[in-house]
Amino acid sequence: MTNQIKLTINNRECVGESGQTILEVARRHGINIPTLCQDARVEIYGSCGICVVEVENVPKLLRACATMAADGMVVNTKTERVYKTRQSALELLLSDHTGDCLAPCKLACPAQTDCQGYVGLIANGEYGEAIKLIKDRIPLPLAIGRVCPHPCEDACRRQLVEEPISILALKQFAADLDLANGDVFTAEVGESTGKNIAIIGGGPGGLSAAYFLRILGHDATVYDAMPHMGGMLRYGIPEYRLPKAILQREIDGIEKMGVKFYNNTKIGRDVTLDELRGKFDAVIVAVGAWSSVGLGCPGEDLDGVIGGIDFLRDVDLNDKVFIGRKVAVVGGGNTAMDACRTAVRLGADAVYNVYRRTRNEMPAQEIEIIEAEEEGVIFKDLTNPIEVLGEDGLVKAVRLQIMELGEPDELGRLTSTPVAGQEETIEIDTLIVTIGQKLDGVGLEVLKQTNRGTIIADEHTFQTNIDGVFAIGDATNKGADIAISAIGEARRAVSVIDKHLKIEQLTIKPQYLVKTDKTEADLAHKEKEARAKMPHRPANERKNDFAEINLGLSEEEARREANRCLECGCLDYFECRLIKYANEYDVHPEKYEGKMNHHDQKDDIPGVHRTPDKCVLCGLCVRLCAEDVGAGILGLVGRGFETFVNPAGDMHECSDCGKCAEVCPTGALMKQVEGKAVPLKK
Amino acid sequence: MSCDCGNNLKISDSDIDVSLLEPTLVKYADVSGSLITILQKAQDLYGYLPADLLMYISRRIGVKPAKVMGVVSFYTQFRTKPAGKNLILLCQGTACHVNGSADIEDAIRECLKIEEGEISDDGLFTYNNVACLGCCSLAPAMMIGDKTYGNLTKKSTVEVLESIAKEES
């Protein structure tokens, strides 16, 4: 027989039973009081200090998990004092909590693609799930899986062991397999909201925006100046790297989601921004950066001097492009390599790359440089064009200043300076200039621009100076960037627009995440395993045609490669209460930065993967093992700041029940699983 | 109470005669809450608490190894490694602190060439800092065995250590 009691929690009358704690009564009424150390199966402990509440007429804060509710009690769980104490408890816990909430690869991806997730799914043979996870962030994985400069791999921690995971190749593998199975996977279209959004520009940013808008149930209409959708993916990337037919399949998938496409429709020429603003609920400007930056030296207006992206676009649009026998390409980026290698394929006898620094300093991807060299491109390192020489208005030669490398500048890049009096002149028929791209702002004059000639868009909301007009991608702020950046911006812009259209409060708060730096020494115990190499066609064969170079990984190679993944991101990320509360309480643990405890990862509890550095000493595992399971395998060792949890004695007494892992509020104890443990959002 | 293991427990290089602990075990094994008392007696007998001995005690009194380890590691009195023949307890209480116990610690470290908890080369000394010996009027103070030395200076500290070393040889 229990007595009913009535109390007030946050000005709400709550009914409980005598013998219940404040926490229990609150929970029963849907009032959530955070706690890391409470569990009904074990005795009250009260270590974490997060469940504190204020009770009227009690001077001290009380632990809700340990305080019996009483009739007439007036409880407040939301005062400033409560908030501060909870916040400080979380900050202190986090100041001694080591790990990575998210893997470095995911954090490095401008679109925050869950690389660890899909790599793990591939390792486990769950290819369908892998492509779904990829397409949660990347609507164009067939394309991106081929052309992305993969910041994910640059961040991959496996390189501390030997080499990074071939994340790009694995993405292509999953996307190719998806394509081979028939129509490409597309996410489900949301229930119609009746809202319609215009997108100017059908490149990776614009197409992705359309994709994400459809998922949310908004209509999307894409206007593009070119004959086909795809933007730079189509007109800036050569066929041998990304076949148009493959790209088209992906674009078709997006169209099938109900996106309307209008090609050959240029803003400022065929349609005006005002018209679109009048017709649509919002406009996304994703026009890219389609004008080449000129050389800025005498002779740059001669016939035969052409911008890099103009050149690549012409190759796609026209059957025949005249470039002559000798071609020089100025610049060291990926577009420069694309131009060089396209020139080779167009039959040039000599293709020179002119670059003011050396191959080591080039921003282009290493593989592109290597493959260009294999195909016979001649690298004129440490040269800089100072004059284009012509005859009858036609390019004949280029005068090159010889350069030398100096000290690093403030960005860490080595400076290059002219060597006085040293020059070289090479004869050429075409000079391709790939030293930068800029916005063609026709029709967008009303949008405010930066002093570098890009559209100003808020970095969080993507809003321009014109209400209802958002801008993303190469056209904005810092200018041309890689495709995956535009895709990331598209998704974030869509979520802002979605809120905007639903007239919901927009709060932009950077997410708090625990991150750790690791060194080679930390991973010295890992066995070395060679990275999978993307198989490609031999140079002497591929340089003669535009067929795709990369052949893709086999299933066996892909799975073996995916298994190399170190699974850096916390396996408990989606269930971790510590990080959930940390973000609810706006923590800043860096102010408490100090000594951190360290114990090596161990799998000394049967069936459990143990990462002691994530332990918050809530004691739940120890108590559950002793009080509920009765095994008493786990114990606390040491005292004070150095206290840690350790199993002791005969592990045969462990019933392998896994309850310790299940009750752990963080990723310190995780149940072992077959294959990769792929944490996914529930 | 019977035990099927022999009286001698092989512990690293030296045998420990567990029969010495038998009277204590008989007296306390069935008295709940006696773990700390048993551990104190065992440390008195053997000078420290080797891991194997702890497992033996755990088995004999039916307290889980995890709990035994938890208790041993919680209290500063317990040692799981051997100590020198003379254990120096250097007081780091408030009175000793303001009267220069840090200098005394330096003197011990320099004289014996050891850090806290280590054994001097001759095996004669180990020193541990302790919170307070409760003889604050003699600050700075240290205790070696049952004997307390007060009003220490760097010089007198070294003299004490040297005279003990001399007696031992």
Place this chain on the structure above:
Amino acid sequence: MKISVGRGSCGNAAGAGEIFELLENGVAALGVDCPVSVVGCIGACYLEPIVNVLSRNGETRTFVKVTPDAVAGILQYVASSQQSAAAAFEISPKDLENIETQQRIALRNCGIIDPENIDDYVAREGYAAIEKCVKTMTPEQVIEEMKLSGLGGRGGAGFPTWFKWNAARQAEPAPFPRSDSCEQTSARHDGSHKALNKKYIICNADEGDPGAFMDRAVIEGDPHAMIEGMLIAAYAIGSDEGIVYVRAEYPLAIVRLEKALEQARTMGFLGNNLFGSDFSFDIRIKAGAGAFVCGEETALIASLEGERGMPRLKPPFPAQKGYWQKPSNINNVETFANVPWIIRNGGEAFAAIGTENSKGTKVFALTGKIANGGLVEVPMGQTIRDVVYGVGGGIKDGKNFKAVQLGGPSGGCIPAELIDTVIDYKALAETGAIMGSGGMVVMDESTCMVDMARFFLDFTCKESCGKCTHCRIGTRRMLEILERICGGDGREGDIELLSDLAEQIKEGSLCALGQTAPNPVLTTLRYFRNEYEDHILRKKCTARQCKPLLTYTIIPEKCVGCTLCVRACAFGAISGEVRKPHMIEQEKCTKCGACVAACKFDAIEVV
């Protein structure tokens, strides 16, 4: 005639053992009937070794700072009542006055009786109080007498002793009164119901405050006072079993306590059916194993039960559910030692001493930079000035008084300008310090207050049990901030960070150790904020304690080029030609101070 030698730990450390032996041998050689006995510490530790000679005419002569050379003189006095030879060692009138003017209740027998001889105690009305209780008072009357006395727990908090006794007496398996129910925790323990009426008396002798030794002195000097106090408490609450939880660092106290218990059993003061009644009580000793937190009563209980000494949530309070889930009353040594006096003299007599809020006397361990260090017992209501400049004789070496630290790691410091603060629970609390268990550490101008705060945080950090977040990690972070301030790496904003963190640790910690841990920092911040600012902003330690902030330089005008410092410097940091002023190379200087010690011309300046 009778000789007694003060042989507390302090006396022994000062050489009393040797003096004792010399006297014993000397008396034997003289062939006079003059037993040499042991007494505990009279409190004047700065005068140890102390020898008292009770002459035939009942006159007592006290010899202090006795050296082996002085023994002959004392023996001469014993043999012939001639005192000239030992006159130089006789106590000064001032020192005698310091001892005699103290009002001693808890320490009434310390330094006077032989702690190892129960007859001495009995001769001074020992065990009369318990006899009075058993024979003439009901337990309720005993509690009433305690209530009248106003005795507060001497462990630090000053919580009324009678209230705890009453709670333990009233404690039934039934829940606590309704008014308290809001703070009750769930009762999921399933304690055995076999011995339904079992209750425990626990004496907390785990005196852990660094800088305090009141309890040690009482157990070493007058163990029966504490035993009798426990007996009275046991009678009052209805307990038949007592436990003394005593620090393992007090071997002499344990030995004397064991002897005292044995003698009390023999004399029939412990055991069954005491004084012919149905009241039975016995006491056993549990030695602590080195954990300051075990002074916290729930942690002490955990330790008694053979567990890690981690505090448990209150309520339930020990009076409801304590040792083995049974009602348990815990008081400290000094509290118990006061009890027999109160019963014999009446609660009113005790309450007549002291202030409105604080009754009776308080024992302090007066240490640090004080001229006359030792144990003092003063009535509540005296000022700190009375203690420091009265009994304490002022500051050592003629330096300037800066502050006193009360209450150890849970307490705080009281600055010179508040020296007239009255010794009273409330008045002391208002300064930010606490009465504490009795540690009173005196600091002078050469004490760095930031370093003191760092010292106490280092202590609490090491002694934190590690259970709750705020104490486990918070004290560590506070220590790190203080370490960097003392190390010359203090940052702007550190003061604010420290005070914020201090507040949060007070709010969020589970037990008193954590809740009070920030006090040393908060009080030094309150009274000596300028020292923090000097460390952080100007990178200076005016007390010259924080080595990384010091610079050693040679004053050319004073240096005669004797080269002593060059030879003293182990790091080759000093150079110069003979008979010409020398120089210290700052990059090499480790600030060890060896040069200052070596210099005979006061030519090395430390700033």
